[in-house]
Amino acid sequence: MNDSIVLITGGGSGIGKSTALALAAEGATVLIADVNLDSAQSVADQVTEGGGTAAAYACDVSSHENLSQLFTSIDSHWGRLDGAVNNAGITGPIGPLESVDPEAISSLISVNLLSVLYCMQFEIDLMKRASKGAIVNTCSIWGLNGSANYVAYSASKHGVAGATKSAALETATDGIRINAVCPGFVRTPMNMQSGLSLDEDQAALRAREALHPMDRFGEPEEIAAGISFLLSEKASFITGHLLSVDGGFVV
Ligand code: NAI
Numbered sequence: 001m002n003d004s005i006v007l008i009t010g011g012g013s014g015i016g017k018s019t020a021l022a023l024a025a026e027g028a029t030v031l032i033a034d035v036n037l038d039s040a041q042s043v044a045d046q047v048t049e050g051g052g053t054a055a056a057y058a059c060d061v062s063s064h065e066n067l068s069q070l071f072t073s074i075d076s077h078w079g080r081l082d083g084a085v086n087n088a089g090i091t092g093p094i095g096p097l098e099s100v101d102p103e104a105i106s107s108l109i110s111v112n113l114l115s116v117l118y119c120m121q122f123e124i125d126l127m128k129r130a131s132k133g134a135i136v137n138t139c140s141i142w143g144l145n146g147s148a149n150y151v152a153y154s155a156s157k158h159g160v161a162g163a164t165k166s167a168a169l170e171t172a173t174d175g176i177r178i179n180a181v182c183p184g185f186v187r188t189p190m191n192m193q194s195g196l197s198l199d200e201d202q203a204a205l206r207a208r209e210a211l212h213p214m215d216r217f218g219e220p221e222e223i224a225a226g227i228s229f230l231l232s233e234k235a236s237f238i239t240g241h242l243l244s245v246d247g248g249f250v251v
Contacts, residue, residue: 001232002027005078009061009119010088012039014188015138018220019085019227024052026228031078033059033070034088061088061115062107071122081126083231086119087138089156091190097151105152112156113163120167124176132175134231137164138223139180139242144250157182161242168240177239179230184246185211186218214247 006023010016011032017039020030024047032054034040040056047054055077059070074081092108093100116137127133142150143157160180168178185208209216226245229235244250 001083001228004028004082004231005031005080006083006085006231007031007033007074007081007123008085008087009033009059009115010138011085012036012043014190015183015186015220015223015227016085016087017043018224019087020047020054022221022224022228023083023231024050024054026232027052028083029053029055029078031055031057031074033057033061035060061086061119062110064118067115067118067122071126075126080130081123082130082133084119084123084133084135085138085227085231086116086123086135087227088115089138089190091150092152092156094149096149100152108152109156109159112153113159116160117163120163120178124167124171124174127176128171128174130175133177134235135167135176135178136227136230137178137180138227139164139182141182141184141244141246141249143180144182144242144244164242165240172239177230177235179235179238179241179243181223181226181230182242182244182246182250183223184218184244184249185209186220186223188220212247212249213251216247218245218247 006028008016008020011020012034024030032040037058044054044056059066089112093104139160140157142154143161147154164180
């Protein structure tokens with residue numbers, strides 16, 4: 001990743017944060033965009049304190065206007081983009097589809113799916129100028145399997161899977177590779193807020209862990225390792241791939 005400039009959305013927490021730290025440790029300049037600027041800045045500070053290069057950006061990925069400003073800033077300040085991790089996401093409404101607030105469905109689709117489509121538009125534009133680049137979208141096991149009570153989330157992630165494969169086909173001869181990681185349940189703040197308290201409900205925790213043949217949650221660093229691989233030259237002949245990093249959940 002040496003000398004690469006890589007954008008990570010949702011880089012202030014969980015998988016995005018671990019990815020930013022991992023890529024920075026490999027020599028990348030990391031641009032951390034998050035709706036929570038404080039958390040993005042704190043990750044950027046951690047990188048710079050460790051001798052790396054990082055910048056933090058406030059950006060709500062569900063706003064096209066915010067994204068337009070973000071990519072204009074990146075273009076004018078850095079002049080290029082070698083890699084991008086479209087990772088920001090939320091779990092959104094939980095429960096049977098007919099009981100879910102339509103507004104919540106709409107905002108979930110905006111954050112989890114429309115943002116990935118819009119980000120890829122800006123990223124492909126920038127990367128085409130250099131005839132090279134790599135994009136990794138954060139999908140999910142629920143982008144491959146269905147999930148009762150998470151219909152909107154699962155639909156958004158199936159959309160990310162389709163967008164990844166289709167955009168990869170469009171850019172295959174442009175030197176741009178586009179892939180996705182599909183994590184199982186990962187020990188991040190998102191998981192702790194999705195109806196499961198890791199402290200209070202040990203039975204629910206165990207049941208969810210046991211869905212993974214490896215009988216444990218993933219760690220954010222393990223997802224970051226998959227993302228880092230897909231961004232790197234080691235994956236130079238891989239595009240349109242959905243990489244499961246899920247302890248055997250989807251086989
Ligand atoms: P997290 O909640 O720890 O981190 C998500 C980050 O995205 C936060 O920093 C948050 O501020 C940011 N964010 C949320 N909405 C945003 C917006 N509108 N604009 C910009 N930033 C925004 O979550 P986690 O677990 O690290 O999730 C990252 C990605 O991984 C998501 O796309 C999620 O769907 C996916 N994923 C997570 C799994 C898990 O078990 N934690 C499993 C499978 C996929």
